[in-house]
Amino acid sequence: MTANLPPLPDDPLAEELDSFIRDHRLFERYRELDRSPEFPATEYRAMGRDGWLGLDRSPEDGGRGLPLARSGRLLYRLAYRAGTAFAKLSLQPGFASVLGEHGSKELIGTYYRPLVRGEVLIGNHLTEPNAGSDLRALATIAEPTATGYLLTGTKSEAAFARDAAWAIVYARVPRGSAKGDLTAFLVSQELRGVERELVPDLGERWMRRGRVRYDRVAVDASFRIGEEGAALGYVLPELDRERALLATIYLGVARASWDEVVGRVGERRVFDRPLAEHEAVGFALVEDWAELEATRLYAERTLERMDRGERADQDAALAKVMATRVALRTIDHAIQFSGGAGYSQELAHEQRWRDVRSGPIAHGSTELLLRTAARRIWRST
Numbered sequence: 046m047t048a049n050l051p052p053l054p055d056d057p058l059a060e061e062l063d064s065f066i067r068d069h070r071l072f073e074r075y076r077e078l079d080r081s082p083e084f085p086a087t088e089y090r091a092m093g094r095d096g097w098l099g100l101d102r103s104p105e106d107g108g109r110g111l112p113l114a115r116s117g118r119l120l121y122r123l124a125y126r127a128g129t130a131f132a133k134l135s136l137q138p139g140f141a142s143v144l145g146e147h148g149s150k151e152l153i154g155t156y157y158r159p160l161v162r163g164e165v166l167i168g169n170h171l172t173e174p175n176a177g178s179d180l181r182a183l184a185t186i187a188e189p190t191a192t193g194y195l196l197t198g199t200k201s202e203a204a205f206a207r208d209a210a211w212a213i214v215y216a217r218v219p220r221g222s223a224k225g226d227l228t229a230f231l232v233s234q235e236l237r238g239v240e241r242e243l244v245p246d247l248g249e250r251w252m253r254r255g256r257v258r259y260d261r262v263a264v265d266a267s268f269r270i271g272e273e274g275a276a277l278g279y280v281l282p283e284l285d286r287e288r289a290l291l292a293t294i295y296l297g298v299a300r301a302s303w304d305e306v307v308g309r310v311g312e313r314r315v316f317d318r319p320l321a322e323h324e325a326v327g328f329a330l331v332e333d334w335a336e337l338e339a340t341r342l343y344a345e346r347t348l349e350r351m352d353r354g355e356r357a358d359q360d361a362a363l364a365k366v367m368a369t370r371v372a373l374r375t376i377d378h379a380i381q382f383s384g385g386a387g388y389s390q391e392l393a394h395e396q397r398w399r400d401v402r403s404g405p406i407a408h409g410s411t412e413l414l415l416r417t418a419a420r421r422i423w424r425s426t
């Protein structure tokens with residue numbers, strides 16, 4: 046039986062993106078990065094040079110200035126063809142939007158624009174060993190000095206713990222109130238008092254996550270991003286936007302596994318019939334298709350609403366919840382219906398599953414996002 050695969054969502058830049066992926070062997074690199082984890086610096090620079098970092102970022106900063114809905118379609122395609130790694134890297138300028146949108150002119154010119162060009166890698170240090178979902182528990186302190194601040198605390202779960210040259214670090218400035226509100230700083234990872242430690246991961250191994258300790262690290266006042274105490278207000282809109290874009294990445298990756306297994310079960314014969322004709326297999330894959338596509342349209346509608354300037358934080362959160370759930374189930378079916386081969390590392394399904402598995406945890410866990418949505422539905426009277 047021949048598989049009749051639905052077309053991928055189209056975009057005027059689709060062919061240019063496909064050539065970039067082919068020329069730079071991004072799928073092969075995605076597979077290699079799992080076996081030999083490292084930051085893909087060469088590809089990152091090429092992505093910056095050819096305009097594949099920060100699709101929605103302003104042209105002034107070096108981005109393409111695309112609407113979010115188009116960015117989502119291209120990220121879906123990039124994830125479909127080359128896995129999570131390069132699609133997530135493409136979002137890196139978005140993950141540093143606090144710097145790009147609230148940093149001083151000097152910080153933007155010297156650090157943010159080079160990031161969009163793929164010349165420098167900047168991490169995000171928000172989570173701490175005792176504070177992830179509950180940001181009220183963040184305890185890193187930025188103590189004011191005559192010229193700036195002394196940063197003390199431990200950040201955990203951080204992507205690029207080894208490879209980032211700089212990080213946006215969130216800390217409390219204890220002025221007036223005992224705890225202080227969150228303030229963001231751009232901090233060189235080479236400063237005295239910064240200590241980095243890697244923690245091996247289930248998937249996304251190229252990110253080389255870990256813990257970073259700050260022990261009275263002196264940060265000049267010119268490296269503060271925006272106003273003291275204002276950082277939470279800066280980072281929340283970023284999280285909303287990135288959740289909806291991440292949803293498109295998880296769906297694109299799952300679509301790749303779906304296409305592959307659909308082809309395979311059409312050809313593989315068991316008990317004198319193609320596997321696809323056995324309803325336990327064929328119907329499950331049809332349902333996966335419907336849910337993948339419905340969730341993609343939900344994410345796209347959410348991004349279109351954000352493009353129109355409408356508030357869509359709840360839909361963005363739920364799009365990520367749905368996308369990770371549907372993607373993990375679809376990839377799991379691809380493993381299952383490929384039989385023993387599906388469990389092996391010869392096929393990409395198991396890597397895709399491990400990589401997507403971070404989705405229900407990072408950028409707001411599923412439970413946290415559902416809790417927020419539930420609080421909107423049932424208001425206490």
Ligand SMILES: Cc1cc2nc3c(=O)[nH]c(=O)nc-3n(C[C@H](O)[C@H](O)[C@H](O)COP(=O)(O)OP(=O)(O)OC[C@H]3O[C@@H](n4cnc5c(N)ncnc54)[C@H](O)[C@@H]3O)c2cc1C
Pocket residue numbers: 168169170171172173174175176177178179201202203204205249254403406407408409410411412413416
């Ligand atoms: C691949 C990956 C990359 C990451 N990169 C970064 C990074 O670069 N920088 C950074 O700062 N952080 C990063 N994180 C951290 C991530 O944002 C946190 O892990 C996440 O916010 C959850 O926080 P936590 O780990 O402290 O879990 P906790 O907050 O301790 O939660 C533990 C569990 O309890 C659940 N839970 C929490 N509150 C509730 C509730 N009220 N009701 C029900 N269940 C609840 C959670 O959903 C979770 O399942 C990354 C994580 C991953 C997996």
